[in-house]
Amino acid sequence: MSKSLQNRSAALAEILSTNESSLVEDWLKQMSSGVRRFDLIKESELRSQCALFLKLLRQGCESGGTDLEAAAWGPMREMMAEITRSRAQQGFTPSETASFVFSFKKPLFDRVRARYQGDAEALAAELWSATELVDSIGLYTVEAFLKSREQVIRRQQEEMLELSTPVVKLWEGILALPIIGTLDSARTQVVMETLLESIVATNSKVAIIDITGVPTVDTVVAQHLLKTVTAARLMGADCIISGVRPQIAQTIVHLGINLLDVTTKSTLSDAFALALQRTGLSMGQSQPRGA
């Protein structure tokens, strides 16, 4: 790190440490009511957030320049991520949280200006590095907000996927899995896992996969279905696909989709009758018949 950069962050650290309490006061005053959100956060909690921010800002400047990605700024990043999370829960928008950070600039710049009075060049340089630093922290809160939202959405999606793949035991050794909605690759993974585990748990030899609720069957969906059928077969269970509507049958032929030897039926009841035959046949086998 260049000496001038080092000096600048050291100077910033010094400004922060000598003005800690007054900085907090001015900062609080600086926050417009829109940013302050008296309705969402108590005075005491806000103060402690400000104080912690200042402390970590100072520590970061003391140890490692102004690059927020650097290891020295780890504690600041963690804290900002935590603040973003708790504020999101409290109901703050990402802009409000970012503005909370940006509103620190005015009190900080006032102090920087005071320190570098008379030295225009040094003042400009210091203001620039200070603004870069505070901006990067504000932007970081926006990123953190987005990331935590993605996690929530992902979790909700997983839960929905699990709920939407119910496996029903139709008979001894026969399972039915109605699929409702599109079958994408994420869904297919859940379907496979749910189905295969049910096969083991119920010792089922036949699984009927009903696709009445699948709006379109193209090559991709067909591949996913085939994957599921193949996985079940590897375990020793047969699959019958039911709910094949006439339009779907036409699409399958038009697209040249090869369903290999997977049996398909148009209705669930036809599939069930076939399944009974298949399992019933094995039951007949174990009763040796007299002459």
Next chain:
Amino acid sequence: MEKIPILQMGDLLLVTIQVDMHDRLAMTLQDDLTQRISQTSARGVLIDISTLEIVDSFIGRMLGNIAAISRVLGAETVVVGMQPAVAITLVELGMSLPGVRTALNVDAGMELLRQSVNGRKGNHYGSRF
């Protein structure tokens, strides 16, 4: 050198794979089984993989080879007990093991073998009632 034991029950041969096999062990099993089928004129081979947590492409190929070789020697092979996670992984790898008959567990596997050994038609892979 360690070997995987092959049990004989009438005209069936039973193999339980419990250990994480390295490739040489797998090849040895293939050789041993081939020999035993021929020696005993076995009509069926049951391979229990219910405790096998990993089946990669090499083991998958081995299972396919055993099924093909035993068929040539007049025996049917059934692989039983594949774990769900293993089945999902194999499918993702692109292996479907056609030509290898499967069953949920040892009982179902024996049932399947008895049917084919008794010469009933229609239990071959690919044809259904």
Next chain:
Amino acid sequence: MAVVSSESIPVASEPDVVVVRRRVRETASTIGLSLVDQTKVVTAASELARNTLIYGGGGTMQLESLNGPRLGIRLTFQDKGPGIADIELALRDGFTTGSGLGLGLGGTKRLVNEFQIESRVGEGTKVVITRWK
């Protein structure tokens, strides 16, 4: 990205592939991967270790446990073997019905979240795979 732990495992003989499977399984289980995801990454490791041994003349695997942005496991397979002349071809599915030609890297790629391969003829091959929680 933070590397929590890192260890180097030799891939020089067949029993080493078993060690690779075991260590990857242990690490995957420690970071809490689901059973299916554990199986996938261990199987991928087995495939790549075998390639390193058979096509690469032996090499090493670097096993890293990651934390940031999420928990994850990263494996780097390196050899100083002949290298792969046509990487695109190698990435295509080499398996049809288990007749098993070629490296079949396409299948392995589907088992992991991230897959990178570098190879130079006459110098060697490096494959890096990552599975996130």
